[in-house]
Amino acid sequence: MLWTGVRVALAVGAALCIYLLAAWFVRMFHSFVPPEEPDPDDIRPVDYRYRCIVCFAEVTMTAASGDEEPEPPRHCREDMALVVEEGRW
Numbered sequence: 583m584l585w586t587g588v589r590v591a592l593a594v595g596a597a598l599c600i601y602l603l604a605a606w607f608v609r610m611f612h613s614f615v616p617p618e619e620p621d622p623d624d625i626r627p628v629d630y631r632y633r634c635i636v637c638f639a640e641v642t643m644t645a646a647s648g649d650e651e652p653e654p655p656r657h658c659r660e661d662m663a664l665v666v667e668e669g670r671w
Contacts, residue, residue, distance in 0.1 A: 620647040621647070624647045624648060625645050625646070625647055626645070626646060626647070626648075626649075627644065627645060628643055628644065628645060628646045628652070629642075629643075629644065630642070630643040630646075630651075630652070630664060631643075631664070631665040632654055632655055632662035632663065632664055632665060633662060633663050633665050634657040634658055634660065634662050634663075635658075635660055635662070635663050636657070636658035636660055637657070637658055639657055639658075640665070641655055641657070641662060643655075
């Protein structure tokens with residue numbers, strides 16, 4: 583009888599912990615704020631080609647905001663490398 587009570591108490595405690603963890607996880611998604619849209623007047627045309635150093639997937643960037651060189655996109659959890667074609671630079 584004592585072991586049954588202990589097992590029930592452990593089951594209720596585990597269920598409570600799982601519920602609290604799930605509620606915290608859902609709250610984290612609810613508080614996510616997407617980044618703001620860039621100002622259309624700040625967008626400029628560019629021609630950058632990037633290649634993933636892991637799987638060699640390629641991306642062409644045709645627009646960027648600001649006057650600086652944009653940060654490289656990420657793929658396979660790594661920054662992509664800027665591809666420089668011969669004679670272009």
